[in-house]
Structures are given as C-alpha cells and as structure tokens.
Amino acid sequence: MAEFEIRDLQARIGEKPILQGVNLTIERGETHALMGPNGSGKSTLSNVIMGHPDYEVTGGDILFRGQSLLGLPTEERARLGVFLAFQYPVAVPGVSVARFLKTAVEAVRGKSAGGAGGFLKGVREQMKSLEMTEAFLDRGLNEGFSGGEKKRLEILQMRLLKPALAVLDETDSGLDIDALRIVAGGVNQLRGSDLTLLVITHYERLLKLIQPDHLHVLMEGRIVFSGGPEAVQELERRGYDWLREQAGEAVVAG
Amino acid sequence: MTQILPTDNKLVQDYKFGFVTPIDADAAPKGLNEDIIRLISSKKGEPDWMLAWRLEAFRHWQTLREPHWARATYPPIDYQDICYYSAPRQRASATGEMDPELAKTFERLGVPMHERAQLAGVAVDAVFDSVSVATTHREVLKKQGIIFCSMSEAIREHPELVRQYLGSVVPPGDNFYAALNSAVFTDGSFCFIPRGVRCPLELSTYFRINAIRTGQFERTLIVAEPESYVSYIEGCTAPARDENQLHAAVVELVALDDAQIKYSTVQNWYAGDAQGNGGIYNFVTKRGHCRGRRSRISWTQVEVGAAITWKYPSVILEGEESVGEFYSVAFTNNRMQADTGTKMIHRGARTRSTIVAKGISSGESSNTYRGIVRVLPRATGARNHTQCDSMLIGPQCSANTFPVIESFNASAITEHEATTSRISEEQLFYLRSRGIDEETATALIVHGFCKEVLKELPLEFAVEAVKLLELKLEHSVG
Ligand SMILES: Nc1ncnc2c1ncn2[C@@H]1O[C@H](COP(=O)(O)OP(=O)(O)OP(=O)(O)O)[C@@H](O)[C@H]1O
Numbered sequence: 001m002a003e004f005e006i007r008d009l010q011a012r013i014g015e016k017p018i019l020q021g022v023n024l025t026i027e028r029g030e031t032h033a034l035m036g037p038n039g040s041g042k043s044t045l046s047n048v049i050m051g052h053p054d055y056e057v058t059g060g061d062i063l064f065r066g067q068s069l070l071g072l073p074t075e076e077r078a079r080l081g082v083f084l085a086f087q088y089p090v091a092v093p094g095v096s097v098a099r100f101l102k103t104a105v106e107a108v109r110g111k112s113a114g115g116a117g118g119f120l121k122g123v124r125e126q127m128k129s130l131e132m133t134e135a136f137l138d139r140g141l142n143e144g145f146s147g148g149e150k151k152r153l154e155i156l157q158m159r160l161l162k163p164a165l166a167v168l169d170e171t172d173s174g175l176d177i178d179a180l181r182i183v184a185g186g187v188n189q190l191r192g193s194d195l196t197l198l199v200i201t202h203y204e205r206l207l208k209l210i211q212p213d214h215l216h217v218l219m220e221g222r223i224v225f226s227g228g229p230e231a232v233q234e235l236e237r238r239g240y241d242w243l244r245e246q247a248g249e250a251v252v253a254g
Numbered sequence: 255m256t257q258i259l260p261t262d263n264k265l266v267q268d269y270k271f272g273f274v275t276p277i278d279a280d281a282a283p284k285g286l287n288e289d290i291i292r293l294i295s296s297k298k299g300e301p302d303w304m305l306a307w308r309l310e311a312f313r314h315w316q317t318l319r320e321p322h323w324a325r326a327t328y329p330p331i332d333y334q335d336i337c338y339y340s341a342p343r344q345r346a347s348a349t350g351e352m353d354p355e356l357a358k359t360f361e362r363l364g365v366p367m368h369e370r371a372q373l374a375g376v377a378v379d380a381v382f383d384s385v386s387v388a389t390t391h392r393e394v395l396k397k398q399g400i401i402f403c404s405m406s407e408a409i410r411e412h413p414e415l416v417r418q419y420l421g422s423v424v425p426p427g428d429n430f431y432a433a434l435n436s437a438v439f440t441d442g443s444f445c446f447i448p449r450g451v452r453c454p455l456e457l458s459t460y461f462r463i464n465a466i467r468t469g470q471f472e473r474t475l476i477v478a479e480p481e482s483y484v485s486y487i488e489g490c491t492a493p494a495r496d497e498n499q500l501h502a503a504v505v506e507l508v509a510l511d512d513a514q515i516k517y518s519t520v521q522n523w524y525a526g527d528a529q530g531n532g533g534i535y536n537f538v539t540k541r542g543h544c545r546g547r548r549s550r551i552s553w554t555q556v557e558v559g560a561a562i563t564w565k566y567p568s569v570i571l572e573g574e575e576s577v578g579e580f581y582s583v584a585f586t587n588n589r590m591q592a593d594t595g596t597k598m599i600h601r602g603a604r605t606r607s608t609i610v611a612k613g614i615s616s617g618e619s620s621n622t623y624r625g626i627v628r629v630l631p632r633a634t635g636a637r638n639h640t641q642c643d644s645m646l647i648g649p650q651c652s653a654n655t656f657p658v659i660e661s662f663n664a665s666a667i668t669e670h671e672a673t674t675s676r677i678s679e680e681q682l683f684y685l686r687s688r689g690i691d692e693e694t695a696t697a698l699i700v701h702g703f704c705k706e707v708l709k710e711l712p713l714e715f716a717v718e719a720v721k722l723l724e725l726k727l728e729h730s731v732g
Pocket residue numbers: 013016018036037038039040041042043044045054087
C-alpha cells in the first residue's frame with residue numbers, strides 16, 4: 001500500500017471544473033515535486049487534499065495509508081498527520097502566534113508533558129533553528145508579517161506538528177536567498193522514512209536544496225508529465241509549451 | 255496564556271446561572287405609586303430628604319414617555335405589574351455571616367462571600383434582588399479611609415456625601431429609566447476614595463435577580479477625590495424565566511483632579527431562550543463626570559447577556575486634560591437585541607477620549623452601536639478616536655453602527671474607523687488545517703477580534719470574560 005495516493009481526482013469550484021482526473025502515488029518517505037503553469041490547479045489540489053469547503057470533489061479519491069480522506073473534516077485530516085504549508089497564509093488578527101501554536105500542537109499531538117513552559121522552550125528552540133526572533137510569539141498570527149516571515153512560520157508549524165504527509169505550496173516564493181537556504185534546511189532535517197513530501201514550486205533552485213525523488217507537471221487539471229528529478233532542467237530551459245503541445249496524452253518518461 | 259475550552263465540552267448548559275434560590279422574601283405588593291415609594295423608603299429607614307427626592311423623581315417620571323428610539327422591539331411594559339421591592343429574609347446569625355442559602359447561591363455563581371476564600375485582591379458587595387446582602391473586606395478599606403458599602407447604608411451613615419453627589423451626574427429627571435430608578439431604587443453600592451489614596455483592592459459588586467416579577471433598580475455611586483485611584487468590577491446574573499424582567503440601574507462616577515476610576519462590567523443577565531421568550535430588559539444609565547483636571551474615567555464592558563440592552567456608558571469631560579475611555583464587547587445570539595455605545599462630551603480644553611467598540615452578532619440577533627462624540631466650544635484641542643468593528647456569524651443576524659460626531663470647536667480632532675466582517679472561511683480553514691476544531695477556531699478568531707477590549711479588564715476578570723464568551727459561542731456556531 002502506498003503512503004499517499006490520489007486516484008482520478010476531479011474537483012470544481014462553483015461550476016468551474018479545475019482538477020480533471022489527477023493521478024499521483026507517493027511511497028512512504030519519498031519526496032515528489034509538483035510543477036506547472038500558473039492557474040493549472042496546484043493550489044487547488046493542495047486545498048482539496050486538506051478538505052477546503054469551497055471545493056467540491058466530483059470524482060476520484062484521496063487515500064492516506066489506504067484510508068480515504070474525502071469524508072473527513074479538515075481538522076481530522078490534520079490530526080491524521082496531513083499538513084499543508086500554505087501559498088498564502090491568512091492573518092488572524094489578535095490571536096498571538098504563541099497561543100495559536102499551543103492550540104494547534106495540543107489539537108494534533110495532545111497536551112505536552114512539560115506544560116506551558118516546556119512547550120514554549122521547545123518552540124523557542126525550533127525558532128532559533130529557523131532564525132526567527134522570539135518577538136514573533138507575541139504578535140498576531142501572520143498579522144503584518146512579510147511574505148518571507150509567513151513562510152518561515154509555516155515551516156515552524158510543520159516542525160512542531162511533525163506531520164507524516166506534508167504538502168509545501170510554493171514555500172520558496174517570497175523568501176530571500178538566505179531564508180530559502182534556512183527554510184530548506186528546516187525541511188530537510190525532517191526528511192526520512194517518517195515524512196512523505198509533496199513540494200510545489202516554480203523554480204529549480206528549491207529543488208536543488210530539497211532534492212525530490214520524482215517530478216510531476218500539472219497542466220489544466222491533469223498530470224501531464226511524471227519523471228525523474230533531472231527533468232527540471234529541461235523544464236527550466238524549455239518552459240511548459242512543449243508539454244502543452246502534447247496535450248491530451250500524458251507523457252511518462254524516465 | 256488563556257486556556258481554551260476542551261473541544262468535547264458539552265456538559266456546560268446554555269445558561270448555568272439560571273437557577274432559583276429557595277428563600278423567603280419580604281416583598282412589596284406589585285405596582286407603582288407614592289405609597290410603594292414611601293414603603294421602600296421606610297423599609298430602608300431613610301431620612302426625609304431621601305423620600306422627598308424619590309417622590310419628586312416619581313412625579314417627574316409620570317410626565318415622561320418610554321423612549322423607543324433604540325433598535326429593539328418589545329411589547330409594552332406594564333409598570334404596574336412589577337414588584338419594586340423584594341428582600342431575602344435572612345436567618346439571623348450570631349457571627350454576622352451571610353444566610354447559608356444566600357452564601358450557597360453566590361458560591362454557585364462563583365462569588366465566594368467568605369473573605370478568606372476570596373481572591374486576595376477583591377472586595378465584594380453582593381446585591382440580591384432589592385438589597386445588598388454582604389460587603390467584604392471593609393476593615394482593610396476603612397483603615398485607608400475608603401468607604402465601600404451598600405447604598406442604603408451610605409444614605410444612613412454618610413448622608414452628607416450622598417446628598418452632595420447623588421444625582422449630580424445623572425439627575426433624577428435625566429431620562430425615563432433614570433427617573434424611574436431615582437424613584438424606586440432599592441440598593442446598590444457606594445464607594446468613596448479619599449484624597450491621595452490608591453485603593454489596594456478591586457472593588458466589586460455582584461448583582462443577582464432572584465425573585466419572580468421583580469424589577470432590579472440598583473444605584474451605584476463612586477466618588478474619587480483628588481489624586482485617588484479605584485478599579486471597580488460589576489457582574490450580574492438572573493434565573494432563567496419565561497417572562498421578561500426589568501433591570502433599570504443608574505451608575506454615577508465622579509472623578510476629581512488627577513483621580514482615576516476604572517469601571518469594568520461583565521453583564522450576563524439571562525437572555526431568554528432560543529425563541530426569544532423571557533430574559534432581562536437591561537435599561538441602564540451609566541455616566542461618569544471627569545470633574546477635575548487630568549481626571550480619568552474608563553468604562554470597559556463585556557455584554558453577553560440580557561434579552562434587550564439599552565446602555566450607553568458615557569463620560570462628561572469637564573476638567574482640562576481629562577480623559578474618557580470606552581471599551582466594549584457586545585455579543586448577541588438567538589433573538590437578543592443590543593443597542594449600546596457611549597457618549598463622550600468634551601467640555602474642557604485638551605480633553606481626550608477613546609472609543610473601541612466590538613460587536614459580535616450571531617443567530618437572529620441584532621447588535622447596534624450608537625455613539626455620540628460632542629465637542630463643545632470651550633474644548634480647544636480636544637481629541638477623540640473611535641473604532642467600531644462588527645463581526646457577523648451566520649447569515650441571519652444584523653449589525654448597525656450609528657456614530658455621531660458634533661464638533662463646535664474647529665481645533666478639535668476626531669477620527670472614526672469602522673469595519674464589518676464575517677468570520678472568514680479562509681481563517682477558519684487555516685486554523686482547522688492545524689487540527690483545531692471549528693468551535694475552538696471560531697472562539698480564537700472572536701477572541702482575537704476582541705483583544706483590544708479584553709486587555710483592559712483586570713486579569714482574573716478577563717479570564718472569566720473569555721470563558722463566558724467561549725461558552726456563548728459554543729452554542730452559536732455550527
Ligand atoms: N475560489 C475560486 N474561485 C474561482 N476560481 C478559482 C478559485 N480558486 C481557484 N480558482 C481558479 O482555479 C484555477 C487553478 O487555480 P490554482 O490556485 O489551483 O492554480 P495554481 O496552479 O496554484 O497557480 P499558481 O502557480 O499561480 O499558484 C485558476 O484558474 C483559478 O483562477
């Protein structure tokens with residue numbers, strides 16, 4: 001049984017079909033990259049995996065360790081170990097980062113033995129490794145955060161929640177060169193047989209830092225290419241047009 | 255960090271304060287006339303001037319009409335069908351302690367009346383129906399010259415102070431309910447902080463309506479002499495009953511030169527059931543007078559109860575450089591109707607005021623902010639900042655804001671910001687994607703929304719207020 005499997009997934013928002021039969025299988029501990037042009041449905045796929053109420057799944061299935069996620073509310077999916085690092089994390093004004101993190105960690109992992117003090121100590125250590133200052137703890141969640149700060153906070157959450165399956169939706173966008181290295185380092189430390197990863201990005205530079213085992217391209221709601229990681233160079237050079245020309249029929253290489 | 259309710263907390267009832275205390279009462283017959291007022295006055299052993307004051311207010315009240323400009327609808331109130339006096343018959347105790355049945359009631363309400371069992375820093379006055387039943391920590395306060403007692407006692411023991419200040423902020427004829435209150439008020443708290451004293455305890459009054467068909471008309475008066483400071487807390491609950499009960503209180507605050515009064519309320523009167531049957535009509539006049547220079551009055555209120563709320567805690571900024579503040583959270587659900595806000599009347603030069611009002615409506619409730627900022631000609635350099643935010647939960651509730659700014663001095667600066675939002679799907683989704691269930695997520699978002707106001711409350715009280723809000727939300731979501 002694969003750790004994570006998407007079978008012929010179809011989803012729409014309102015009347016507009018977006019995912020039109022996505023198939024994707026990831027074995028436990030593997031890292032897969034997902035690329036594709038703007039608007040091809042990458043974030044939609046992430047949201048559907050997490051159970052966003054605005055998207056209606058009209059066909060297919062999403063299996064995590066053999067169990068369908070589709071009937072489960074979002075929070076149940078998170079408690080099973082599914083995590084999404086958002087492309088655009090939203091702000092929740094007035095809710096301190098510290099309080100949010102504690103509520104989330106307790107919801108997913110249960111109350112920590114060390115109490116509030118022990119919890120904060122752990123958080124501070126993780127923040128240090130991501131080179132975040134402690135001042136963030138008292139700030140409103142994502143309130144007035146810069147793009148890069150938001151992305152760091154997403155990875156901080158991932159490190160605290162220790163998911164089994166994580167989808168990173170353009171975590172590299174908005175990060176400066178140093179931050180990219182720090183954040184990628186933060187992700188790589190978690191890699192291993194306990195973490196299955198789907199990394200969505202537009203750029204080769206992230207995949208140099210977080211090296212995937214496989215690469216997929218999503219176009220117009222379908223996976224049109226699946227291959228080895230080396231294909232990223234060809235994509236960088238040629239763009240997506242050559243794949244578009246072969247539209248209709250999925251290309252499988254490597 | 256404040257604790258959030260566990261997600262499976264279904265044990266908490268809608269309104270856990272809705273019980274009735276089985277206690278004998280000494281009650282006046284229903285109805286309102288001069289004889290009833292004479293009866294109230296004599297029960298309390300009042301001096302003649304007090305009776306005369308009440309009768310004058312009553313005669314004036316008879317010439318007034320019930321106001322109906324608030325955004326609330328309700329059937330006509332029959333003022334002759336209300337009982338205006340009800341006092342629990344306390345069993346006499348040698349030690350002077352409270353009747354055990356009453357003590358039990360306040361215990362259940364979370365207001366322990368035994369001094370040793372209390373929060374270290376809070377002195378409590380407890381008002382049960384029409385009378386004050388106990389005031390704690392009086393000796394400690396007395397040493398500093400602070401007077402904290404029931405209004406009835408103040409009228410008997412400190413008539414000169416009461417005569418000087420009673421009605422000096424809210425005159426008996428101020429409005430329909432204030433006039434009614436002036437005629438029939440039965441008890442309440444009196445606080446006097448002498449010059450230069452910083453009150454070492456939070457002073458607190460807990461109001462409880464118990465008897466059926468009884469109105470509660472309490473009167474509170476707080477006087478802060480020059481350079482003094484006091485923080486005062488008010489809490490209230492009532493049994494769940496099918497009929498409406500009237501609560502028409504008057505609160506007057508007087509701050510002299512460099513004095514500061516912080517007045518905090520958590521109002522949790524019974525709000526009626528989901529269909530809108532029963533609940534308290536909370537028609538209250540609260541006003542502070544910054545009489546002295548650099549004096550400061552702040553009202554902080556968390557309003558989560560009452561079927562109808564009609565309440566505008568206000569500040570008259572008389573003294574130069576005096577400061578008025580109003581921080582409010584008003585939560586409505588089911589069929590509740592709240593029309594609340596404030597008035598800031600700038601009379602003195604360089605007076606400043608701040609208004610932060612947060613309205614949260616859910617169910618089929620209606621939640622209105624109504625405010626006036628008035629800058630009078632002498633108030634050169636006055637400033638006001640107003641922020642009104644409304645949050646809607648669900649499609650059937652409504653929120654309105656009626657902010658009025660009247661400036662008669664060109665040098666004044668007034669700023670107004672207003673927002674209306676719904677709890678956003680994206681915020682909920684984000685929090686839920688981190689394992690947080692919908693109820694807790696909603697509570698977090700609402701708590702964040704109210705934070706600016708909640709942080710103004712004294713700490714233990716803020717924790718209570720947050721719990722109460724979460725409890726109310728639990729029955730409003732999903
Ligand atoms: N709430 C929505 N309402 C209407 N259309 C939507 C909504 N969400 C997504 N879409 C549409 O669905 C399509 C896929 O969007 P999606 O965000 O999944 O693309 P993406 O591959 O993540 O793009 P990008 O690389 O720019 O992040 C787009 O055409 C987008 O406009």
